[in-house]
Structures are given as C-alpha cells and as structure tokens.
Amino acid sequence: xxxxxxxxxxxxIVGTMPxxxxxKNGTLHRIAVIFVENSKGDILIQHRADGHLDHxxxxxxxxxxxxxxxxxxxxxxxxxxxxxxxxxIGHGMTKNEIYQGGRKSxxxxxxxxxxxxxxxxxVDEVSSVYWANPQDVLLDxxxxxxxxxxxxxxxxxxxxxxxxxx
Numbered sequence: 001x002x003x004x005x006x007x008x009x010x011x012x013i014v015g016t017m018p019x020x021x022x023x024k025n026g027t028l029h030r031i032a033v034i035f036v037e038n039s040k041g042d043i044l045i046q047h048r049a050d051g052h053l054d055h056x057x058x059x060x061x062x063x064x065x066x067x068x069x070x071x072x073x074x075x076x077x078x079x080x081x082x083x084x085x086x087x088x089i090g091h092g093m094t095k096n097e098i099y100q101g102g103r104k105s106x107x108x109x110x111x112x113x114x115x116x117x118x119x120x121x122x123v124d125e126v127s128s129v130y131w132a133n134p135q136d137v138l139l140d141x142x143x144x145x146x147x148x149x150x151x152x153x154x155x156x157x158x159x160x161x162x163x164x165x166x
Contacts, residue, residue, distance in 0.1 A: 003063050004029040007108050009093070016063050026096045026104035032071035033058045033157050035089070035113040035134075036081065042131040043161075044118060046078070049127050054151040056129070057081075058109070067110035078126055080119030086112040090160040097152035111157050113164075134162055 003016045006029050022029050036044040036056035044056040059074040061067065068086060075081040089111040097105045118129050140146050141155050 004060050005063055005065075009108075011091070011108055019060060023105055026106045028093075028095070028106040028108055030061045030067065030070075031058055031107045031109045031153070032061060032067045032074055033092075033109045033111045033153065034071050034075055034086070035111070035157075035161050036075075036079070036118070037113055037115050038117070038131055039115070040131075041133070043134045043137070044079075044129050045132050045137065046126055047128045047130070048151070049123075049125050052151045053149050054154050055157060058153065068112070071110070071112045075114070075116075078122045079116075079129070080121070081114070081116045082119075084114040084116045086114050089113055089164045092153075092156050092160050094152045094156045105152070107153055109153065109157065111160055111164075113161065134158065134165075138162060 002018055004019045004022050005013055006015045006017055006022065006027055008014055017027060033055050034057040046054045046056055048054050057074045057078045059070065061070040071086055091110055093108050095106045121129065138158055141150050141158065
C-alpha cells in the first residue's frame with residue numbers, strides 16, 4: 001500500500017498521497033487501531049520490529065477502505081487473527097509524532113477491540129507480542145522515563161480504550 005487517505009481534523013477526506021510523503025511532512029491521514037483482549041481483561045501488546053511497544057494491531061487504511069475493513073485486514077496481516085467480531089471503541093488523533101529518521105506522523109484513527117489469540121505474526125513488522133494489564137501499561141506510559149518505549153498513537157488511544165471499559 002503506497003497511498004494513504006488524507007483527511008482534515010473533522011475526518012473528511014481531502015485526498016490521497018504517498019505514505020512516505022505523508023510521514024515526511026506530517027500530513028493527517030487515517031489508520032485503524034485494534035486492542036486484542038483475553039478472558040482475563042489483559043490486552044495484547046505488540047513489540048514492533050522497530051523496537052517500540054504498540055497497540056495489539058494497527059495500520060494505514062487503503063484508499064477506499066473503511067476503518068472497520070482496515071482493522072480486520074490489519075488483524076489478519078499482523079497477527080493472523082481472522083473471523084472475530086470487532087467492537088467499536090472510539091476515535092482519536094495524534095499530530096506530528098517524531099520517529100527515527102525524522103519521520104513525522106499525524107494520524108486520525110478509529111479504535112476497535114476483540115477477544116482473540118494471536119496466530120501467525122508478520123515478522124517484518126512484529127517482533128513479538130505479550131499480554132499485559134492495560135492499567136499497568138498506562139501507569140508505565142505516564143512515567144516520563146518510559147514514554148520513549150511507546151508509539152504515540154498507543155499513548156493517545158489507551159486512555160480512550162480504558163474509558164470505554166468503565
């Protein structure tokens with residue numbers, strides 16, 4: 001997938017552009033975010049190939065793809081999870097997250113959850129996964145010494161996820 005769906009802050013589509021260009025200049029574009037849960041209430045944490053900790057699964061939407069369709073595709077691609085029911089959680093945004101190499105990401109996202117077990121990991125993106133208590137993860141994120149471990153979208157979406165569980 002080379003093109004991303006460019007949106008304004010109201011989530012109205014304003015065009016498309018190459019993903020690399022969007023990440024170079026911080027153009028706001030769509031992604032889907034998924035929290036995979038187990039029966040104990042833990043969430044699956046993804047240890048990305050780039051070393052950061054992230055949502056269970058997340059990714060850019062293909063042009064013409066809905067948030068929900070993108071979420072199902074990303075689950076299958078990254079974790080081998082298929083045939084689950086997604087629950088809509090909420091909506092969020094990050095602006096100008098800085099990554100290695102000077103990449104700037106600004107994402108608008110819908111958040112989903114499901115109960116599932118990871119199957120086959122997409123090794124070029126996901127180095128490992130583990131289960132964790134989401135409240136413990138939030139406390140770790142809030143410690144300034146640990147913020148560098150987490151992707152900005154994960155930091156932004158976890159409070160929305162936890163609020164939905166109340």
